[in-house]
Amino acid sequence: MESALVNTLNPGDKVLSVVAGKFGERWAKMAETFGAEVHTLNLEWGKPIQLSQFEAHLKSQPDIKAVLTQACETSTATVFPIKEMALLTKQHTQALFMVDAITAMGCMDLKMDEWGLDVIVAGSQKAFMLPTGLSFIGLSKRAQEASKKNQCKRYYFDWGPELKVHPKSTHFSSPNSLVIALAEVLKMFDEVGMAQVKSRCKVLAQATREGAKDLGLHVFSEAPSDSVTAIQLPQNVDGEKIRSWIETKKNITVMGGQDQLKGQILRVGHMGAIYDDDLLAFFDALMEALNLPEPIDFKNRLSKILFGSMEYF
Numbered sequence: 030m031e032s033a034l035v036n037t038l039n040p041g042d043k044v045l046s047v048v049a050g051k052f053g054e055r056w057a058k059m060a061e062t063f064g065a066e067v068h069t070l071n072l073e074w075g076k077p078i079q080l081s082q083f084e085a086h087l088k089s090q091p092d093i094k095a096v097l098t099q100a101c102e103t104s105t106a107t108v109f110p111i112k113e114m115a116l117l118t119k120q121h122t123q124a125l126f127m128v129d130a131i132t133a134m135g136c137m138d139l140k141m142d143e144w145g146l147d148v149i150v151a152g153s154q155k156a157f158m159l160p161t162g163l164s165f166i167g168l169s170k171r172a173q174e175a176s177k178k179n180q181c182k183r184y185y186f187d188w189g190p191e192l193k194v195h196p197k198s199t200h201f202s203s204p205n206s207l208v209i210a211l212a213e214v215l216k217m218f219d220e221v222g223m224a225q226v227k228s229r230c231k232v233l234a235q236a237t238r239e240g241a242k243d244l245g246l247h248v249f250s251e252a253p254s255d256s257v258t259a260i261q262l263p264q265n266v267d268g269e270k271i272r273s274w275i276e277t278k279k280n281i282t283v284m285g286g287q288d289q290l291k292g293q294i295l296r297v298g299h300m301g302a303i304y305d306d307d308l309l310a311f312f313d314a315l316m317e318a319l320n321l322p323e324p325i326d327f328k329n330r331l332s333k334i335l336f337g338s339m340e341y342f
């Protein structure tokens with residue numbers, strides 16, 4: 030994310046940043062740090078973006094150099110209509126369209142060339158099932174040309190030296206063990222087919238939403254992602270204590286809310302090697318933690334959603 034800024038923007042360049050959660054905030058702050066004139070489209074956390082509102086911002090700032098957005102805002106488990114947003118950006122501006130796809134890559138469609146996405150950023154620790162440590166970036170021809178003309182100083186994050194040695198190597202030392210592991214993951218994806226990989230995420234997300242509803246709980250986001258689901262907890266419940274109890278007593282790791290959502294939601298991931306029994310075990314733990322009775326035929330209904338899908342990891 031930082032490399033996308035220092036390779037394409039000069040101090041004083043105008044940027045439109047969609048801020049709908051913790052990671053939208055972070056990218057906007059990065060741009061401010063490097064001297065960009067940042068204009069924000071601030072959305073209520075968990076609310077979907079209105080394309081008419083996005084288009085109005087583009088029309089009001091036709092000289093912006095970049096649009097920064099998430100495909101999925103991880104902190105709220107909210108998905109954005111990237112295809113439509115990219116099209117509007119190209120219609121009204123010459124801006125580069127940059128996408129944080131960290132919890133989207135490998136879980137949902139992101140057709141870079143077809144949709145006109147200029148930068149896509151992802152990481153090894155989500156759908157690729159690896160430890161944190163690898164960052165991925167995809168660059169359009171426009172982004173590469175912008176980098177060649179850009180005057181912002183950079184060193185480790187300079188795309189020029191990286192592109193000269195790509196794809197045989199990296200300009201600086203590589204975490205070779207993770208690169209080899211990544212090759213194995215990509216081989217698995219290729220054997221299964223990405224359509225099936227994405228379908229698997231969708232099935233898990235659907236089951237999680239249905240399960241939360243059956244327990245009388247609400248899905249936080251009004252535009253829920255297939256890669257992660259945020260479950261709203263009852264107001265009288267400390268979500269941090271619930272999350273800690275589930276992890277320490279049941280050996281199941283889910284994430285909580287950040288900033289204003291801390292203690293209010295649980296975020297359940299659907300990426301990678303998540304099995305049907307893992308999700309059912311999570312709901313067992315959640316019911317015990319919240320002292321909720323199991324609804325009649327609860328497991329059977331979830332199983333009908335889950336067990337028809339392929340488990341391939």
